[in-house]
Amino acid sequence: MVNIEEFLTRSAGEALAALYGEKAQGAPIQIQKTRKEFQGDYTLVVFPLLKASGTGPEQTAQAIGQWMQGNAQQVSGFNVVKGFLNLSLSDEFWAGRLAEIRQAEGFGQLPATGKTVMVEYSSPNTNKPLHLGHIRNNLLGYSVAEILKACGHKVIKANLVNDRGIHICKSMIAWLRYGNGETPRSSGMKGDHLVGKYYVEFDKHYKAEIKELTAAGSSEEEAKKNAPIILAAQDMLRKWESKDPEVYGLWEKMNGWVYEGFDATYKAMGVDFDKMYYESQTYMLGKELVGQGLEKGVFKKDPDGSVWIDLTADGLDRKLLLRSDGTSVYMTQDLGTAYERFREFSLDDLVYVVGNEQNYHFQVLKLILSKLGYAWADHITHLSYGMVELPEGRMKSREGTVVDADDLMEEMVATARQMSEELGKVDAADAAEAEKVGRMVGMGALKYFILKVDPKKTMLFDPKESIDFNGNTGPFIQYTHARIRSVMRKAAEAGYKAEVAAGTPLLEEERRLISQINDLPAAIGAAGENFSPALLANYAYELAKTFNGYYHDHSILHEADPAVRSMRLALAERCAATIARAMGLLGIDVPEKM
RNA sequence: GGUUCCGUAGCUCAGUUGGAUAGAGCAGCAGCCUUCUAAGCUGCGGGUCAGGCGUUCGAACCGCCUCGGAAUCACCA
Numbered sequence: 001m002v003n004i005e006e007f008l009t010r011s012a013g014e015a016l017a018a019l020y021g022e023k024a025q026g027a028p029i030q031i032q033k034t035r036k037e038f039q040g041d042y043t044l045v046v047f048p049l050l051k052a053s054g055t056g057p058e059q060t061a062q063a064i065g066q067w068m069q070g071n072a073q074q075v076s077g078f079n080v081v082k083g084f085l086n087l088s089l090s091d092e093f094w095a096g097r098l099a100e101i102r103q104a105e106g107f108g109q110l111p112a113t114g115k116t117v118m119v120e121y122s123s124p125n126t127n128k129p130l131h132l133g134h135i136r137n138n139l140l141g142y143s144v145a146e147i148l149k150a151c152g153h154k155v156i157k158a159n160l161v162n163d164r165g166i167h168i169c170k171s172m173i174a175w176l177r178y179g180n181g182e183t184p185r186s187s188g189m190k191g192d193h194l195v196g197k198y199y200v201e202f203d204k205h206y207k208a209e210i211k212e213l214t215a216a217g218s219s220e221e222e223a224k225k226n227a228p229i230i231l232a233a234q235d236m237l238r239k240w241e242s243k244d245p246e247v248y249g250l251w252e253k254m255n256g257w258v259y260e261g262f263d264a265t266y267k268a269m270g271v272d273f274d275k276m277y278y279e280s281q282t283y284m285l286g287k288e289l290v291g292q293g294l295e296k297g298v299f300k301k302d303p304d305g306s307v308w309i310d311l312t313a314d315g316l317d318r319k320l321l322l323r324s325d326g327t328s329v330y331m332t333q334d335l336g337t338a339y340e341r342f343r344e345f346s347l348d349d350l351v352y353v354v355g356n357e358q359n360y361h362f363q364v365l366k367l368i369l370s371k372l373g374y375a376w377a378d379h380i381t382h383l384s385y386g387m388v389e390l391p392e393g394r395m396k397s398r399e400g401t402v403v404d405a406d407d408l409m410e411e412m413v414a415t416a417r418q419m420s421e422e423l424g425k426v427d428a429a430d431a432a433e434a435e436k437v438g439r440m441v442g443m444g445a446l447k448y449f450i451l452k453v454d455p456k457k458t459m460l461f462d463p464k465e466s467i468d469f470n471g472n473t474g475p476f477i478q479y480t481h482a483r484i485r486s487v488m489r490k491a492a493e494a495g496y497k498a499e500v501a502a503g504t505p506l507l508e509e510e511r512r513l514i515s516q517i518n519d520l521p522a523a524i525g526a527a528g529e530n531f532s533p534a535l536l537a538n539y540a541y542e543l544a545k546t547f548n549g550y551y552h553d554h555s556i557l558h559e560a561d562p563a564v565r566s567m568r569l570a571l572a573e574r575c576a577a578t579i580a581r582a583m584g585l586l587g588i589d590v591p592e593k594m
Numbered sequence: 595g596g597u598u599c600c601g602u603a604g605c606u607c608a609g610u611u612g613g614a615u616a617g618a619g620c621a622g623c624a625g626c627c628u629u630c631u632a633a634g635c636u637g638c639g640g641g642u643c644a645g646g647c648g649u650u651c652g653a654a655c656c657g658c659c660u661c662g663g664a665a666u667c668a669c670c671a
Contacts, residue, residue: 330671552636
């Protein structure tokens with residue numbers, strides 16, 4: 001038996017059939033966990049069954065409770081509160097459940113579905129380093145991919161790097177003019193930061209030139225168009241497109257620096273990819289789909305040669321698919337890459353982790369694909385996440401309020417180290433270990449802080465609060481894990497074994513803990529279905545919190561009864577493993593000591 | 595104006611398909627380290643779930659309307 005709720009639903013169904021016969025056919029049976037304030041483990045809501053029973057809620061609940069207690073051996077007792085039948089399951093049942101979970105090979109890994117899912121995330125531009133917004137993207141993407149794996153799917157993590165276009169040319173021009181040949185090696189800067197520096201440099205000079213031009217009498221509009229430096233960047237883009245060797249070489253060199261920098265950031269963040277895509281190689285995809293669309297009459301060509309789709313009937317607008325000069329746009333490219341991916345990997349689902357500023361884009365993308373007749377359009381999911389705001393408002397690069405990803409991670413780790421020092425947690429003997437733990441805790445705080453929030457919501461990132469390690473935080477959960485592991489080490493030293501003997505009595509909190517552990521697969525399933533790591537984050541917190549309360553009130557190692565002690569050890573060990581599993585799916589490491 | 599999303603305690607957020615008296619954390623106050631890790635535990639105060647109408651035995655959750663906020667609607671990506 002794996003699913004307790006399923007079993008109780010079945011048993012309640014039998015009770016209904018026995019008590020009320022035909023009338024009870026198809027009556028909705030609602031089993032849910034009993035709320036903490038009431039006695040019992042699971043609750044049957046009897047209101048929907050009153051039609052079948054023809055009696056009041058209390059009598060109905062009473063009758064069903066009696067039948068179940070008499071006929072289902074796992075049901076040890078019941079009580080009725082208004083229309084709620086609270087069922088208690090026997091200690092034997094719960095102990096058996098714990099024993100089963102301990103033996104289950106793949107607990108926390110759902111059976112293989114045979115489905116292949118691609119998760120695209122990160123997808124950075126190569127003209128500047130990653131910032132706070134990217135952190136949310138990367139953490140979400142990685143975690144969702146891991147959760148989908150745990151749901152039994154085959155998962156391909158993809159990253160589509162935007163490595164071409166005017167923005168990278170801006171950095172290139174600025175570097176050529178003002179860089180004096182500076183390299184990551186010569187400057188000691190990370191490659192992405194170096195290139196980002198010249199992107200800012202470009203903007204500075206661009207603005208200065210605009211100012212000059214307007215002072216000389218041009219309109220703002222003209223100045224923006226005619227500033228020499230922007231003309232130079234545009235010229236460079238044309239040269240890039242015609243594969244001018246000099247420009248192409250510089251482009252490759254500077255992108256190479258950026259990739260080295262990104263790799264370091266990804267590594268620090270703990271995210272990875274199975275498949276890299278580069279826009280420079282995919283931007284021409286999708287043109288054949290335009291041809292198809294024209295044939296099917298889904299797309300229309302304007303007199304100037306540009307191709308459009310009219311979506312006004314769907315409450316949207318006209319959307320461009322091909323410019324009048326025949327070149328493609330973002331949408332065209334995305335249609336093409338989606339098509340290619342489904343074809344190449346026989347995908348069942350494709351998930352894009354992209355900010356909510358592109359909701360419209362993905363709405364249109366899916367609509368166009370289904371108008372072209374592709375059934376798999378429905379298997380595209382835009383995992384849209386909200387912006388990360390700072391206490392002083394949105395991040396604005398102009399106002400210098402951008403929170404750099406590398407800086408933030410370093411700061412979190414440094415604070416974690418300082419904190420553990422203040423708490424006297426570091427034994428001088430093992431500096432390397434302290435270093436590792438500091439990284440785990442600092443990163444754990446950051447990751448948990450971001451992942452515990454529902455992805456689609458705009459969230460506030462308060463650096464002061466994120467660095468708080470008390471309460472509903474990653475470090476609290478990590479701490480609970482470390483504490484259990486410490487008990488396990490001491491138990492091993494004392495020669496105590498963790499095992500569950502039949503007939504060991506259980507406390508209320510112990511039954512609750514087993515029940516929570518038992519919910520892990522359900523929590524993973526729900527997180528996968530909703531693409532929401534937040535569900536798992538909150539699950540892990542609840543479990544850790546319950547354990548901490550239990551741990552405070554009942555001793556494990558000092559328990560005199562060997563059978564009870566063994567059972568408690570087994571339970572604690574399972575708690576630690578469950579916490580580790582849930583946190584692992586969030587990309588958060590849990591230390592053995594902290 | 596169209597589309598999509600959000601609005602829950604002073605602040606940051608949970609609330610899984612409609613269920614019992616709406617929950618945590620932070621901040622504030624009061625306690626608890628001679629005992630398995632105090633990054634912890636216990637208690638107190640704090641709510642018109644933006645507002646209204648409807649559906650239902652029952653609504654924070656579903657439907658309609660209003661108010662407030664965000665994103666987006668380029669021959670940019």
